[in-house]
Amino acid sequence: MPNIPLTSEQVCAVCLEHGFARAGIAPAQRSPRAEVLEDWIADGRHGTMGWMAEHVEVRSDARRLLEGARSIICVLDRYADGRPDDREAGWGRVARYARGRDYHVVMKKRLHAVCDQLSAASPDHEFRACVDTAPLLEREVAARAGLGGIGKHTLLIEPGLGSWLLIGSIVTTLELEETGVAEDHDLCGACTRCIDACPTDAITPWSVDARKCISALTIEHRQPIDDAFHEAMGDWIYGCDACQEACPHNRPTRRSVAAMRHDSHESPVVLEGGRREDGAAFRLIDVLSWDESVRRDAFTGSSMKRAKLPMMLRNALIAAGNALEAKDDPRLLEAVRSLATDGVPDMVRETARSVLARLGESG
Template identity: 55%
Template sequence: MLHTDQVILLCKEHGFALVGVTDAQKSKWSSEFEAWLEAKKHGEMLWLANNVDVRLDPMNLVSGAVSIICVADRYGSSNDETPPPRHGKIARYARGGDYHKVMKKRLHQICDALRQLDSKNEFRACVDTAPLFEREFAAAAGLGAIGKNTLLIDQSIGSWLMLGAIVTTATLKATDNKNDTDPCGSCTKCIDACPTDAITPWSVDGSKCISYLTIEHRSEIDPTFHEQMGQWIFGCDICQEVCPHNQQTQKTRCAQVHSAYESKTSSLDLLEVLNWNEEDRRNAFKGSAMKRAKLDMMQRNAAIAAKNYLAHSDDPVLQEKITSWKS
């Protein structure tokens, strides 16, 4: 019989910063999620409206599911200084290796090891792409508590976390939830700092979020949001940067960062991006989660960021490029 302690040790041996186990139960947020979809707050992320019954109940993802093993990697680049002039900013999670590959490889290895210990049960690894509320289950497993910005916050190491899970038919004892207290209290720093007013307490309007606009929104971006986007060209970290739980010393912040996420590219020269061809894009994003951003999207984002930069900076070469830019 498989024991929770064995599972936790195995996950820790594979380098995960946080590990916990919870029961595979139907989501407690089903009505809120359905209302969120009804309000069109998912924007163009139409897949979120697909397989809702599976997303809300892990037993529809893995028949006979009993337990969910939740894991988290710590990221958060130490390279968080102001980017050089004329550069577009990249969210920290995308500055290093592609978390999908980094996490899924290890989760598959863990699944293989668990099958050796327990051949009668099923184990399915999930990292972001499966219809599973990883954040909700991670909170239930004690990895953290969900903050007002809807991100999982561990009160000792903050919210710079990549989440993954293994859904299994094995019966495992749930871990104690030591993170079940409200991590925010009266704090509203994330809400106040969001340039597009996308955040309300424990809810994010995805259609307004800069991360959504720069990564998931495929069509033209509403000019209403252009100025608020600043120089972000892939993702946004503002609501995490202002969070008190992330205001730790540089040494503490970096101590538990998984090496695969160490910063390789924290920003990109806007003029270079505007001059890219498809091969340039592929070379720049090789091995990165940014590779899902198409060339036209990156250049759209770079053009917006360039106009925002030129509003307060003099750069004749970039100005000439933007003046003749197709958009």
């Protein structure tokens, strides 16, 4: 009913009704980790993600995102259960979060439905839904809302479910009772498995250097990737799950396997461009023959559309080089050679020639 004050319990119940796995409330305030973010950017550890250095004050304080903000409603969606991938030679892997439909779209649609329901009950208040793209420290907010703790790999860990989580938020002028505590709680102890598992040594405790991170390099970096990282990238062509695969909190358990993802994240029905049916990988030889129309069709309904064609060709070339070092494949080698010629984008040609040089051939 309109104008009846909502409780945190009622708000969280509405979120769960819309299929979110968890929900909590944090106060809208300046982040206790604002200076950590500023130092991380000052050190250049955001790499080529220039947008991270923009709106730092807004990112650190949700009250700058919505005038009069008092609370942040935080929700979690599950997107994987930690079971190992089926890996195949000649295929390029995709990070688990990007295998289904675009989480920005599927989560925001449900968040908007939550906003509509809450707005009907509290018409004098404002609600702003955010999924990843708004300048908001979502993992830190989720931790303050009592939804888990930040691991040494910098990802949110929900004890018992792990870190295979997508985060959404609603910044609101409603004043709600917080559901968590502001103090940090360490879920890692002496464990360093994520740090040890990172192929490029990008992780130090509670910090990731985007200049080395395979996820950042394959998705955000729009320049040639340093040859020093090529071998370490293995078969990843979009993102990387190495640190999460190593995390003990992500070992499949009866509870974690049962708590499956919301069906709106199911793999896209479009299986163009050599995509495996489960969405987990693309056949490298197919990717290396892509043109823009194939890339567009392959990424229909997917968050992978963030990676432009030259980036995907670059990533697939590096993975192909690693595959060819492990096993001869004349057709795959010829596909690499075809991209080392004049007439292809500079970054693609440069990467192809670098791969061929590593294989003992001239471009």
